[in-house]
Amino acid sequence: MGTAVVTGAGQGLGRAISMRLAADGHHIVAVDLIPDTAASTAEMLNGEWRQCDVSDPESVAALADSLDQVEVLVNNAGIWIFAGMDAMTPEDVRRVLEVNVMGVFYCTQALAPLMGPGSAIVNLSSNAAYSNSPGVGIYPPSKAAVESFTRQTALELGARGIRANAVGPGMILTEGTQANYEGEMGRRRARAVPLGRNGYPEDIADVVGFLASDDARYVTGQVIYVDGGLSAGRAAL
Numbered sequence: 001m002g003t004a005v006v007t008g009a010g011q012g013l014g015r016a017i018s019m020r021l022a023a024d025g026h027h028i029v030a031v032d033l034i035p036d037t038a039a040s041t042a043e044m045l046n047g048e049w050r051q052c053d054v055s056d057p058e059s060v061a062a063l064a065d066s067l068d069q070v071e072v073l074v075n076n077a078g079i080w081i082f083a084g085m086d087a088m089t090p091e092d093v094r095r096v097l098e099v100n101v102m103g104v105f106y107c108t109q110a111l112a113p114l115m116g117p118g119s120a121i122v123n124l125s126s127n128a129a130y131s132n133s134p135g136v137g138i139y140p141p142s143k144a145a146v147e148s149f150t151r152q153t154a155l156e157l158g159a160r161g162i163r164a165n166a167v168g169p170g171m172i173l174t175e176g177t178q179a180n181y182e183g184e185m186g187r188r189r190a191r192a193v194p195l196g197r198n199g200y201p202e203d204i205a206d207v208v209g210f211l212a213s214d215d216a217r218y219v220t221g222q223v224i225y226v227d228g229g230l231s232a233g234r235a236a237l
């Protein structure tokens with residue numbers, strides 16, 4: 001197993017994904033905007049860490065310069081701003097698109113040259129790309145762009161033996177979502193999920209682990225929603 005680079009690895013899904021890929025035998029490079037959290041993930045997994053802002057092409061170029069071969073790239077870093085279309089400022093819109101869309105593009109473009117046949121890219125989309133929700137403005141469209149870019153990556157890198165897929169989480173309890181998915185509000189939301197509960201980071205990490213592995217060697221350009229069935233329909237209103 002080679003090096004796995006995980007962006008947004010300091011907490012939440014990125015940390016759980018790093019743990020799963022480390023358990024599968026990968027050497028982890030934990031990348032985050034916040035150096036302390038990246039360092040603590042790396043320390044936990046005997047890996048390395050880098051501070052990087054995925055929305056800044058120069059920062060991403062420095063990340064790529066610091067690496068040799070990469071076998072797995074997980075474009076997990078992403079943000080959302082709770083504001084509807086009427087309340088979002090141009091700066092809000094720009095920031096979400098810069099991190100969620102351009103960040104995935106910059107990291108893929110910079111790290112793909114370090115990847116060889118058998119390598120895999122996994123991007124984090126959201127079930128919001130498939131089934132929009134109110135109050136998050138540009139976030140669902142940003143994830144729809146991630147899914148389109150995943151297919152584009154599969155097309156452009158397929159001939160080099162590099163696969164690209166996406167995972168679309170539903171409502172997963174992380175540091176970033178706990179204000180919304182914990183307590184009574186979380187229990188109310190969970191009733192809508194066909195499997196009857198909100199998700200845990202490990203639910204996502206295990207599917208990312210599969211897509212990154214040789215078990216998925218003939219799977220590319222796909223999106224798997226890991227949302228307890230929410231994309232099939234709501235179990236309750």
Ligand SMILES: NC(=O)c1ccc[n+]([C@@H]2O[C@H](COP(=O)([O-])OP(=O)(O)OC[C@H]3O[C@@H](n4cnc5c(N)ncnc54)[C@H](O)[C@@H]3O)[C@@H](O)[C@H]2O)c1
Nearest residue numbers: 008010011012013033053054077078126169171172174176
């Ligand atoms: N948790 C959910 O319910 C859920 C649902 C659907 C999709 N997602 C997606 O999964 C991914 C991870 O979500 P999470 O809940 O773990 O989020 P989180 O907020 O808990 O963690 C995100 C991590 O990304 C880092 N980050 C943010 N901007 C960055 C940047 N510009 N450069 C580098 N690192 C940056 C943060 O510092 C943080 O460590 C995101 O792409 C998110 O959109 C999450």
